[in-house]
Amino acid sequence: RHDGRVDLLPLPPDCPSAGAADVNRLAEDRDSTWAAIRACGLFRYSGGKWSNAERLGIPRADRYFAAAPDGAMWFGYRNGDVLRYRDGQLLTYALADGGVLGAIRFIDTQQDIVVSGGEGSAVLKNGKLQRLHASEPEALNNLAGLVILPNGDRWLNTGLGLAHVTQADWQASMRDPRRPLRLRLLDAADGYPGTPVLFATVPNGTLDQAGKIWFAGTDGIGVLDTMHMYRNPLPPTLQITSLGTGERLYVPADGVLQLPQRPERIDIQFAALSLTMPEKMQVLYQLEGVDRDWQRAGLRRLVSYANLSPGQYRFRLKAANPDGVWNETGVSLTFAIAPAFTQTVWFYLLCGIAVLGAGYGLYLMRMRQLVRRMNAVLGARLLERERIARALHDSLLQSVQALVLRFGAIGRHLPPDSPAQQKLHALLSDADGVIVEGRNAVMGLRLASVYGGDIALAFTRLVERMQAEHKITIVLNVRGARRRLDPLAWEEVYHVGAEALLNACRHASASRIVMELGYGVQEFSLTVRDNGKGIADEALHDGSRAGHWGVVGMRERAAALNGCLQLKAAPVRGLEVWMRIPAARAYDRDSRPSWRRRLRAWLDRLNSRA
Incomplete structure (x- = not known):
């Protein structure tokens, strides 16, 4: 058609x-x-x-x-x-x-x-x-x-x-x-x-x-x-009737409903009222923070959530009647779950502190292992030094001494005041100096073991010997309670002090030298001060003199211990050599001050500055 x-x-x-x-x-x-x-x-x-x-x-x-x-x-x-x-x-x-x-x-x-x-x-x-x-x-x-x-x-x-x-x-x-x-x-x-x-x-x-x-x-x-269809214009009535945790039933009220710690399950019961065909209602719910979108309830009027974390939640409910008229406002219920101690920030902080403490403990354990290993190496080094010292004393120095005695016997048969006898006496005098220097070197190799690690005692013996050799007044002052130095620090401090005393005796033209040892809680200090002629301003500014390497060596020894060495003019006249070493590097582990004493000393220093 x-x-x-x-x-x-x-x-x-x-x-x-x-x-x-x-x-x-x-x-x-x-x-x-x-x-x-x-x-x-x-x-x-x-x-x-x-x-x-x-x-x-x-x-x-x-x-x-x-x-x-x-x-x-x-x-x-x-x-x-x-x-x-x-x-x-x-x-x-x-x-x-x-x-x-x-x-x-x-x-x-x-x-x-x-x-x-x-x-x-x-x-x-x-x-x-x-x-x-x-x-x-x-x-x-x-x-x-x-x-x-x-x-x-x-x-x-x-x-x-x-x-x-x-x-x-x-x-x-x-x-x-x-x-x-x-x-x-x-x-x-x-x-x-x-x-x-x-x-x-x-x-x-x-x-x-x-x-x-x-x-x-x-x-x-x-x-x-379609021209004569009844449409219900009224949205459905909604109500949240109860909230249960398995152990207790709560009645919703205004405000935030407080729930106990660690509820295994939360049951929320609600009602959606419609006088015509309630089975055809559309009921949607959402728990903010858990459900990403609205969930369909179907014919259910109870929903359950398990293992919710601590915090505040809001349960929302909305519905439409069989004719599609929505109650968009809906109803809601806000509740909060109290955290257990193991779910609080303090617990996580304590766990973090415990982990850091364990890490620090492992660090200390490792450091002790390294220190024991270094002490073992250093002990072997000291034994080797002692062996070398014995070998030098028992062989080389004794042989040189025997040669000197034989040449002395030969010199007594030469005509008196003859040129040959004078030259021989000069050579014998030089040989005596060589023997003295050799003995000093041997003594330096064995100082740490000879004096039992007491640096003050070693400097006392050094001061006595230098006073006798150079006819200069040398004073040794000790401040603080004596402590054993670390073997490596002992050696470096001794050589720096000996070098400073020797320089003052030989080059300063001084009549008085003062050496001070400071056993501080935070640091160990060594000071050598003389009243001699001092050094030029250029050398004082540069820290050394051209062509001389003694001060350079002292600085290197101080730097090896994380310390510092300074040269400055004495208050009246002369020169002052000052070295400072942190307590952690200077003292033996068993002689180091406790953290309480270090903290008290640090606070006292702050108060004195204020």
Whole structure:
């Protein structure tokens, strides 16, 4: 029937055995008619003749097809392919998200191009199929029909029943297909005849002039009068009735509900009231901080949460009545779970301190191991020095002494005051100096063991010897309680002190020299002060004299102990050599001051400065 007249079309000559009953689907585009004939395939009637659709590039497989107002034909296949044929061109469309819709069972072209399959529905937007979402996701699987009312509302014939979508909700989802469609479902409880007939070759649903929707169900034909539908305008009443922890039941009240530590489970019970079909209400809940999105309660009116961490939570509830009127304000309940001690910041801080303490203990243990190893190496070094000292004393010095005695005996047989005797006496005098220097070197190798590690005693003996040799007054002062020095520090301090005394005796032209040893809590100090002629300002500024390496060596020894050495003019006249070494490097481990004494000394120093 077209423009008020009926035209009879012959069947395609390619199907001689087909009858009118074999035609299971017809569609008409802008200038042609399409017919699907059982056992023959799809044909197009245009210009008074039939042509097989396969010659147009359209696959013959089982398909659903529909004509669009713009003259295009849309085809959907069981493998999920969607094709459009227009003006001799065939295009294929795919989902923008890369997914699939399953077997295509329905295509609607009234306004928007809507394609539906076993795994959802999609709408054509910007040249691609955008997947639709809904408050009831399964409702969009295998749509069987779509009816558009004059006001723009849509009724979808779905596998769950008839679903109503308002014009505003539909347009909002068309602008952003990710926005879920808000559906109002009418199913068997509302009078739907059986279950929907989904796999029909024609759209299952049509609108008549009286505003009634006609559709087919498994138990008969259904009619929905869209002009006379009652809609409940009142949102449902919501109430949170109780909160339980397994041990106690709490009644919600204003403010924050305080819960005990470590509740194994929290049960929240609520009520959603509706006087008409409460089983069709949509109830959503969310526990902020736990649930990322709203959760569907279904027919449940109790939800449970287990092993919640300490903190404050807010449970929210909202619902819609069977007609889709939402109580968006909803109700809420705020509660707080008290932390146990092991869940507090203080516990974590204590754990951190314990870890740091354990690490520090391991560090000290490792340092003790290293110190024992270094002491063992140093002990072996001292033993080797003592062995060398014994070898020098017992062999080399004794041999040199014997030679001196023999040359002395020979000299007594020379004529008195002869040139040869004078030269021999000069050589013997030099040999005596060599023996003295050798003995001093041997004594330096064995000093630490000779004096039992007492640096003050060693300097006392050195001062006595230098006074006798150089005829200079030398005073040794000791401040603080005597402590054993570390063997390595003992050696370096002794050589620095001996070098400073020797320089003062030989080069300062001094009549008095003062040596001070300071056993401080924070540091060990050594001072050598004379009243001699001092040194030039350039040498005092540079810390040494050109061509002389004694002061350089003293500085290097002090630096090896993390200390420092300074040269400065004495208060009246002369020169003062001052060396300072931290207590941690100067003293033996067993002789170091305790941390309490170091702290008290540090505080006393601050008070004295203030």
